[in-house]
Structure formats: structure tokens, C-alpha cells
Amino acid sequence: MKVMSVQTRRERERAERERLIVTAARELAETEGWDAVTTRRLAEEIEYSQPVLYSHFKGKDAIMAAVAVDGFADIAASMRAARTSATGPHQALADVGAAYADFATRRPALYDAMFTHAVDLPFATTEAPLALQEAFGQLREAMRPLAGDDDLEALTETFWGGLHGLVTLMRSGRLRPEGREGRLTLLLDRFSHRPAGDGPPNVVR
């Protein structure tokens, strides 16, 4: 049994060090940008040598993917909070959309890890897709009451695309900075009200 406890202790320490790596990578990226996140720098940050990184992750991409997964958990939590505290369906969608945009704006490095880098996130295994599906799920649940006859999945994906496109174009300087709120309102209007009749209560016709 002595052996067992030693093993479990080592496993625990190993898991802690893995969290340390991911957290250090995220913080370094958020403070100095992903360019500053090199394996040498990251090793120095966690006070270990480079090769230990590779005993936890297959490579730098895998570390960034782990950071991205954390990011998906974060944004999912933000959207859940926004959705569950809203007063009605329309407000819920607006708040979730705002939460999404705020997340992308306030944590650009993390958002980049989630969408620009880390393209090959595991989609059909382990924990990774869980956080991702949870984030998408929040968008879907916010959209559900407003979907009407449209396919909920497709509608949510399209709305997601609208949000994602706006925040990415915004961050690369393609859109006028002052128009941010207006565009979000416009997007929400277009997805809060179904075009084919059966309009929402807050629209005068």
C-alpha cells in the first residue's frame, strides 16, 4: 500500500504541474502575447527545463490547445451567467451575445488560442469537447426560444458565426471601432426577430 500512496502522490504532483504549465502559458500569453510564449520562456516561467513540457504535452500546440479548452470553459461560464440572469428570451440572447463579445474583447489572447490557433482541438474525445460543447450549448439555449420554425442547430451556428466574425474583424482593425455597439445591436435584431411574420412583442408593426 505504501507503493500505492507514493504513486498517487506522484500522479497528483504531476497533475498539479500540468495545471501550472497551462496556467503559466495562459498568463504569459495574456500579458505579453503568444509570441512571447516560447518553450524556453515557458520552461523558465514554471522553473523547470524545456523537456518536462514534452513529458506532459506532445508539443507547443497541445499546450495552446489546453489553454483554449480553459478558455471555452470560461466563456461558457460567462454566457451561462448572462443567460440565467436575464429577464426574458430577447434579453437573454442580447446578454449572451454581449457576454461573448466582451469575452473576446477583454481576453484577446485567450480568444485567439480558442479560434485562431489550436485548430486541431480534439472534437470527439475526453474533456476538450465538453467545454466546447458547453459553450455552444449556452448559445443554443439562448437561441431556442427565438428559433421558431428554423433549425435550432443551424440558427445557433449562424448566430455564432455573426458574433465570431464581428469580434475577429474588429480586432484585426477591419471595422470602425466606434460602430461596435451598433453592429451588435443590428446582429441581435436580426436574430431576435424571425423574418417571416410572427414578430416579437417589442416590435411595432
Next chain:
Amino acid sequence: MKVMSVQTRRERERAERERLIVTAARELAETEGWDAVTTRRLAEEIEYSQPVLYSHFKGKDAIMAAVAVDGFADIAASMRAARTSATGPHQALADVGAAYADFATRRPALYDAMFTHAVDLPFATTEAPLALQEAFGQLREAMRPLAGDDDLEALTETFWGGLHGLVTLMRSGRLRPEGREGRLTLLLDRFSHRPAGDGPPNVVR
């Protein structure tokens, strides 16, 4: 006058070589991906040594930016053709949107250069913003007849965001591949018909 002609010949040859560099970079990226576009490889491709690249461009980023500018000219031409050959306003927007999505799908490396890489494109000088503004202009003109009371600029930016978000999420595997057409249709519906009454002719209410 002899001096003059020699100078002009050199300038012409220089300009040709610059085109050669940009074209080689684009083709290499489109055939083998941007990872394969290294300065050494590119130099080999154009049959010059590395330093000549730096006599034309400040660095690799500038070369990618030049490729991106070409891309904006391309996509603008595609959208213009789609728009001017459409039968009506709704069809025009649909065709322009389809042209945009097709471009992103068929030339992913080029699209990446335009939006993912090359973040610091010159926005207020020379020729670069011209192609970019031309591309945006096609979207705007397609949107104009359908803008109604909404701010045209903001509406176009929002629609653009929708398109851009869909194609980028699609390419990174975040969206169901089979839902592509459905999402595009959904997006077009939401932007073809203004939500507050005054519905379009092709919608039964």
C-alpha cells in the same frame, strides 16, 4: 536619355521581380500551405538568394500582406461579377454572399493571408486599402437596396461579420460540414428582410 532608359528598364525589371515574389509566395502557400513559405524556400522558388526579398519587402510579413492585397482584389472582382449579373436586389445579395463564401472555401490559404495573418495591412495609404475598400464596397452596394432605415455602413459590416464568422468557424472544424448551405441561407434570410415589418415580396405572411 540613355541614362533615363536604363533606369526605367531597371525599375521595370525590379517591379517584375516584385510581382514574381508575390506570385510565388501565393502559389506556394496555396499548394503547400503557409508553413512551407519560408524565406529560404521562397528565395529558391524565385531563383534568387534570400536577401533580395528584403530589398523588395521589409520582411516576410510584408510579403504576406502583398499577397493579401492581391486576394482582396480577387474577391472584390468575384463579388462584383456576382452582383452585377444578378436579377434583383435579393438575388444580388445572395450571389455576393455565395461568391464570398466560395472564395473563402476554394482559396483558404489566400483567405488566411487576408484575415488571419497580415494583421497590419496599411489602411490609410497607397494601393493596399484600395483593393480592400473595393471588396467592402461590393458588399455595401449589394446591401444598399435592402438596408431600409438601418445605417448602411454598420449593416454591411455586420453582414460581413456573419460571412466571415461562418467561413472561419467552418474551416476550423467548429461547424457541421453538412450544414453549410443551410447556414448561408439562414444568414441571407436574416439580412435580406428587415425585421420591423415591411417584409420582402418573397415571404408569405
Next chain:
DNA sequence: CCTTCATTCTAGCGCCGCTAGTGTTGTCGT
């Protein structure tokens, strides 16, 4: 106390973007 084995570290490989200094080539005045 010593063996053994897992684990961590040192050192280095091939490649990257980029540049300083050298060599060559072609132009122009005499």
C-alpha cells in the same frame, strides 16, 4: 548501504527570419 529505475537536465540538431560584409557585374566618363 547499495542497487535500480524513473525522472530531470544539459547539450545540441535542424530550421527559422534577418543582416553584415564580400564579391561580381554592368554602366559611364575619358
Next chain:
DNA sequence: ACGACAACACTAGCGGCGCTAGAATGAAGG
């Protein structure tokens, strides 16, 4: 026609990157 010279492209190399093989180290078990 030819030599001076300026412009230009090349060779060679710098520092840093992701990643890894093999040496060194430290703890567990006999």
C-alpha cells in the same frame, strides 16, 4: 576601348525557435 566606380546580389552567419537524445541525478526497494 578601357579603367573607375557604383549598384547589386551573394555567401556566411547571428540569435532564437520547437524539439529530442543521452547524461546526470535523486528517490524507492532489497
